[in-house]
Amino acid sequence: MRNKKGFTLIELLVAASILGVMMMAGIVIYQGAKKAARDARRREDLLGITKGMEQYYAIAGRYPAACPGAGTTFNDSNGQVIFDRFPDDPDPILNYNGTCDSNRFCFSALLENVGKGNCSACSCPIGGTSCSLLTANSNYFCVKYSQ
Numbered sequence: 001m002r003n004k005k006g007f008t009l010i011e012l013l014v015a016a017s018i019l020g021v022m023m024m025a026g027i028v029i030y031q032g033a034k035k036a037a038r039d040a041r042r043r044e045d046l047l048g049i050t051k052g053m054e055q056y057y058a059i060a061g062r063y064p065a066a067c068p069g070a071g072t073t074f075n076d077s078n079g080q081v082i083f084d085r086f087p088d089d090p091d092p093i094l095n096y097n098g099t100c101d102s103n104r105f106c107f108s109a110l111l112e113n114v115g116k117g118n119c120s121a122c123s124c125p126i127g128g129t130s131c132s133l134l135t136a137n138s139n140y141f142c143v144k145y146s147q
Contacts, residue, residue, distance in 0.1 A: 035112040038090045042109040043141055045087035046096065050143045052082045053105050057147055063105050067098040108142040117141045 007015075052074060057063055060077035068074040070088030075081055089095055089109060098107040111117050119142035 039111045039113055039116060039141075041090050042096075042111060045089075046107050046109055046141060046143045048083075049087060049096075049098075049107050050146075053100075054146065055082055057145075062102040063145065063147075064100055065102050067100040067105065067107075070095065104145045106142060106144040108140045111139055111141055114139055 053063055056074075056076050059080070064074075068083070068086040070086055072086050073081060074083040074086045087096070091112075094110055096107055096109050099105065108119060115138065117138040117140045119140045120138040
């Protein structure tokens with residue numbers, strides 16, 4: 001009787017197929033985790049922006065007349081640094097939307113995970129309508145003034 005050592009072609013194909021499916025599942029899970037991490041950073045950035053704007057208000061008695069630009073230094077009216085580098089979106093293609101005047105501010109960010117936001121539009125109107133934060137299961141995360 002002949003002693004065979006090794007695997008058949010079918011066994012090798014089945015093993016390769018199982019590994020391929022596992023790799024694809026891992027890639028999908030990894031991509032989802034990256035999206036969730038970028039969304040978490042967006043939320044933290046906007047909450048940090050809110051704290052910085054409120055700090056500016058506490059010192060100056062008003063909000064800045066214009067929104068600071070991404071990556072710029074943000075100082076209060078006395079020259080004290082609030083942000084060494086004003087936050088920008090973790091995805092270089094996207095930007096945080098912001099509207100500021102000396103009485104109010106509103107910032108929003110588009111989230112990658114659909115339905116995880118707190119506002120329904122990317123715009124932050126300041127005129128006659130306010131930045132609504134009451135919409136659940138939306139695609140944008142917004143922050144606004146508290147004064």
